[in-house]
Amino acid sequence: MSMIRDLMSQGGDMLLVLTLAPLLTGFVRKIKARLLRRQGPPLLQPYRDLLRLMRKDVVLAENASWLFRAIPYIIFASTWVAASLVPTFGTGLLFSWSADLIVITALLGSARFFLALGGLDVGTAFGGIGSSREVMIASLAEPAMLIMVFAVAMIAGSTQLSTIAEFMGSSAVGLPVSLGLALVALIIVAIAENGRIPVDNPGTHLELTMVHEAMVLEYSGRHLALIDLSSQLKLVLYISMIASIFMPWGTAAPQAAVHSLALGAAAYVVKLAVCGVALAVFETAIAKMRVFRIPQFLGAALMLALLATLLRFVSGSL
Amino acid sequence: MITAALVCVAVLLALAPVAIALAAQMRGSAIIYSASLLACLALLVIALFALLDPAHPILSTTLPVGLPWLGAHFRIDALAAFFLAIVNFGGAAASLFALGYGRHESAPGRVLPFYPAYLAAMNLVVLADDAFTFLVAWEFMSLTSWALVVSHHRESENIRAGFVYLLMASFGTLALLLAFGMLAGSGGHYDFATIRAAHPAAVLSTTVLLLALIGAGSKAGLVPLHAWLPLAHPAAPSHVSGLMSGVMTKVAIYGFVRIVFDLLGPPEWWWSMVVLAIAAPSATLGVLYALMQRDIKRVLAYSTIENIGIIFVGLGLALAFKAQAMDWIAALAFTAALFHVLNHATFKSLLFFGAGCVLNATGERDMEKLGGLIHRMPQTAFAVLIGCVAISALPPFNGFVSEWLTFQAILLSPELPSWGLKLIIPAVGGLLALAAALAAACFVKLFGIVFLGRARNAVASTAREADGFSRATLLGLAALCLVAGIFPGLFIDALAPVAKAMVGNSMPHQAGLQWLTIVPIAKSRSSYNGLLLFAFVLLSGSIAALAIHRLASDRFRRAPFWDCGLPDASPAIQYTASGFSQPIRRVFGTTIFAAREIGEMPPPGSPAPARLVVDMHDLIWDALYAPIAKATGFVTERINVLQFLTIRRYLTLVFVTLIVLLVVLTI
Numbered sequence: 001m002s003m004i005r006d007l008m009s010q011g012g013d014m015l016l017v018l019t020l021a022p023l024l025t026g027f028v029r030k031i032k033a034r035l036l037r038r039q040g041p042p043l044l045q046p047y048r049d050l051l052r053l054m055r056k057d058v059v060l061a062e063n064a065s066w067l068f069r070a071i072p073y074i075i076f077a078s079t080w081v082a083a084s085l086v087p088t089f090g091t092g093l094l095f096s097w098s099a100d101l102i103v104i105t106a107l108l109g110s111a112r113f114f115l116a117l118g119g120l121d122v123g124t125a126f127g128g129i130g131s132s133r134e135v136m137i138a139s140l141a142e143p144a145m146l147i148m149v150f151a152v153a154m155i156a157g158s159t160q161l162s163t164i165a166e167f168m169g170s171s172a173v174g175l176p177v178s179l180g181l182a183l184v185a186l187i188i189v190a191i192a193e194n195g196r197i198p199v200d201n202p203g204t205h206l207e208l209t210m211v212h213e214a215m216v217l218e219y220s221g222r223h224l225a226l227i228d229l230s231s232q233l234k235l236v237l238y239i240s241m242i243a244s245i246f247m248p249w250g251t252a253a254p255q256a257a258v259h260s261l262a263l264g265a266a267a268y269v270v271k272l273a274v275c276g277v278a279l280a281v282f283e284t285a286i287a288k289m290r291v292f293r294i295p296q297f298l299g300a301a302l303m304l305a306l307l308a309t310l311l312r313f314v315s316g317s318l
Numbered sequence: 319m320i321t322a323a324l325v326c327v328a329v330l331l332a333l334a335p336v337a338i339a340l341a342a343q344m345r346g347s348a349i350i351y352s353a354s355l356l357a358c359l360a361l362l363v364i365a366l367f368a369l370l371d372p373a374h375p376i377l378s379t380t381l382p383v384g385l386p387w388l389g390a391h392f393r394i395d396a397l398a399a400f401f402l403a404i405v406n407f408g409g410a411a412a413s414l415f416a417l418g419y420g421r422h423e424s425a426p427g428r429v430l431p432f433y434p435a436y437l438a439a440m441n442l443v444v445l446a447d448d449a450f451t452f453l454v455a456w457e458f459m460s461l462t463s464w465a466l467v468v469s470h471h472r473e474s475e476n477i478r479a480g481f482v483y484l485l486m487a488s489f490g491t492l493a494l495l496l497a498f499g500m501l502a503g504s505g506g507h508y509d510f511a512t513i514r515a516a517h518p519a520a521v522l523s524t525t526v527l528l529l530a531l532i533g534a535g536s537k538a539g540l541v542p543l544h545a546w547l548p549l550a551h552p553a554a555p556s557h558v559s560g561l562m563s564g565v566m567t568k569v570a571i572y573g574f575v576r577i578v579f580d581l582l583g584p585p586e587w588w589w590s591m592v593v594l595a596i597a598a599p600s601a602t603l604g605v606l607y608a609l610m611q612r613d614i615k616r617v618l619a620y621s622t623i624e625n626i627g628i629i630f631v632g633l634g635l636a637l638a639f640k641a642q643a644m645d646w647i648a649a650l651a652f653t654a655a656l657f658h659v660l661n662h663a664t665f666k667s668l669l670f671f672g673a674g675c676v677l678n679a680t681g682e683r684d685m686e687k688l689g690g691l692i693h694r695m696p697q698t699a700f701a702v703l704i705g706c707v708a709i710s711a712l713p714p715f716n717g718f719v720s721e722w723l724t725f726q727a728i729l730l731s732p733e734l735p736s737w738g739l740k741l742i743i744p745a746v747g748g749l750l751a752l753a754a755a756l757a758a759a760c761f762v763k764l765f766g767i768v769f770l771g772r773a774r775n776a777v778a779s780t781a782r783e784a785d786g787f788s789r790a791t792l793l794g795l796a797a798l799c800l801v802a803g804i805f806p807g808l809f810i811d812a813l814a815p816v817a818k819a820m821v822g823n824s825m826p827h828q829a830g831l832q833w834l835t836i837v838p839i840a841k842s843r844s845s846y847n848g849l850l851l852f853a854f855v856l857l858s859g860s861i862a863a864l865a866i867h868r869l870a871s872d873r874f875r876r877a878p879f880w881d882c883g884l885p886d887a888s889p890a891i892q893y894t895a896s897g898f899s900q901p902i903r904r905v906f907g908t909t910i911f912a913a914r915e916i917g918e919m920p921p922p923g924s925p926a927p928a929r930l931v932v933d934m935h936d937l938i939w940d941a942l943y944a945p946i947a948k949a950t951g952f953v954t955e956r957i958n959v960l961q962f963l964t965i966r967r968y969l970t971l972v973f974v975t976l977i978v979l980l981v982v983l984t985i
Contacts, residue, residue: 051870054866054870054871055870055871056871057871057873057874057875058871058873058874058875059874059875059876059877060874060875060876060877061876061877061878061879061880062876062877062878062879063690063693063772063879064879065692065693065770066692066696067692067699067703067770069874073859073862073863074855074859076858076859076862077854077855077856077857077858077859077862078855080858080862081851081854081855081858095850095854097835097841097845097847098833098835098845098846098847098850098851098854099713099846099847099851100844100845100846102722102725103713103718103722103846103851106711106712106713106718106722107713107851107855109710109712109755109758110707110712110713112758113707113710113712113758113761113762116762116766117762117765117766117770119766120762120766120767120770120771120893121692121766121770121771122771122772122879122881123689123690123770123771123772123879123889123892124879124880124881124885124891124892125881125884125886125891125892125893126881126882127881127893128892128893128897128898129893131762131766131893131898132893132897132898132899132900132901133901135758135759135762135763135898135901135902136759136901136902136905138755138758138759139752139755139756139758139759139902139905140755140905141755142751142754142755142758143748143751143752143754143755146725146747146751146754147744147747147748147751150725150728150729150744150747153729154729154732157843158842158843158844159726159729159843159844160842160843160844160845163842163843217880217881217882218879218880218881221871221874222866222870222871225866226862226866291901292901292904292905295905302748306744306745306748309744309747309748310741310744312732313731313732313740313741313743313744314740314741
């Protein structure tokens, strides 16, 4: 019985993140538009875009290889698996033991590895510029993320995200300084990894500053739809991660009753909305950086995360 | 069984003179490589039997050769068995690859005789059980590999590589010679059993540690003793490059582990600080150097330095925990290091062999002249892609598992009592994370520039797929990368006796766990299941593909590429290898390589092209090696005068020397 419930919980989690992902992106776009006094596209527009893209023919470059066609599926699969391993409304995920936070980070790394290869496959100037910048950003964001994971793992005594979430929800956690530093680092990493302003502009095209959009320039139809859906999933993933580590309120415990699961789901939607609004406000308030300012921005995350880890090494209570 | 092992080694040795006779013949290389393959496979089987036998018997024998009062001692314990397996696994893969690759060798007479001798030498190092045999085998290994490095001696670069390698190898052996001399003491007890029983004084053992780090570290390629490695490894024929990078560096690690973990007795806590302080920067610097290269084999050679750094981080952590008697965490760190030894041997051999296939097909090592090879060499490309993903430490492949285990050991380090370690280990973790991320960038570049995109010159556009033997080797190694990644528990269990012998404990038994998960310490702390992860990714990818193809659309058409409306058919518009790493060079290179970009604009009105010159320095070479070379040159030039004296002056010189010596003696 409990096995079935766990399976349903895990399956529900996978479907939940998949269905919520375009909505969250639409929501952030809407808020951003409203902040600029624009009407903005309807909330459901991302779903329509995805459906239309999926129904269209794929236009493949003449020299595109088999890898180019496989890459969207690889990216989508690894992002989706990573997203479904992050607790959303409850911590009782059936398969959370198969991968910890380090693995989730590395899975996203796999997705990025292949995305960067996709940018290079056709052999265009824009693809190259995107891939080259993406790996530069990743080479700083990924270590920052990992060191942040170290700090959090040392506070919670585990790298297992479900265990961390449970620990953070308990009263044993207190208010360590290192946790605050880790939060700032994680937010910076999340902004960079999702290609949001000030690192990259998700709404841009035909600019020499673009990173993500330059890599996927040659993709079309269902391939593009999958890549778009993956980036929407990634946004949900990072917000869920921030929520489960730093906003553990309301999350249902494992083996929880139905009503607390419902409460957890409601709390989760509220958290997503709050983070979405915060992201929109932040993006509206700040200008995009030059590419070579990004290393300083990410370097700050790296240093904060390292400081948090160092504090944990030096003292168990900081 | 040890007799059988020694017979196999003798066969390999005997193949060397046979090869001289056969080198001129057509079938010579096929005979030599298949005989080497068989000998290596036999040795591999022996090693695996010794490693996996639940009774763990220690086999030893003494042959009446070498020093008359000593003889030559040989022994297979768990540690030797593991490294014997690595050496012969790599040797067998290289021999199989060479069955196809060796046919294209332009000068087989300079490669064939040394190849089996080189394999035999590496085996002897691992089997040796006394200092004399160990050092002779070690030097034999250096010399045979040197001969292979300079086998294409008409290229001036290779001669320089051979010269630097010979110098550094001699220097490393000297350090090891002194280390063993100190261990043996004035009594001259050279066999390992006596050395193991005697516990040297603290000062002595510290000196031995440093000498072992220099001797074995220079062979393994730790920064700053790495200078020879990126010159020598690419210069050899590709199957030998694979052996040097994938296997010989592991023999060096064996030497370090044997001396420091086995012979030297209980470690001091701060030894690990020395090891970690060298290992972690090696990892990061190695991969940064790799990113700056455009020669495909040199990228791989520098990446070896990175991986050796990762292995030594594991060993350093194991030392730290062993010194504090936290042997269960020491076992974790040690197992992580050994697992990475296996993983690196697998994917680095694979990548070097892949580079060899590319070199054969195009005659080109410069990445900026290649491109689009995925269309011409699909199977090679597929295998190399797997190797690239595995070496970038991405799940579900093997490189990730060993790094994950190393990270788990780092996360347990706050339990160490010493403050020095508490402060250094977070930095080590940071450098390791940085190295992992940069490695991914490096191998996106390698695969993307060489195999993807469009051919940058004519040879790349007409390249032909590699031969059957080469492809079989590549695909087999790629399959092993996946198997070790999704069934890591099997490999961790196989390493248990080695960890038990070296650090006194082993990781918990993994094989019985649910769904082949690996749990290094406790389930609540961390666990990883590569198999499940792989199945999930495969499943969700297939479901997505199936659903979209069924429900939405499965059609595609071909068209010229778009490139934002600016299509240009010239392959020159593509990013180059140097262009690809330019952002990273700007971020890290300005301090680490003193990199500067100098733009030279022609004066207004002049039709001359503008030029961009990148000025980079190897600061370690400038700071360490160049002064030594300069000082040596200065001294030899001064002494050179002595070569052109008259007989009278020579006699005077001899007389004065005699007087001085007598005076010294009397005082």
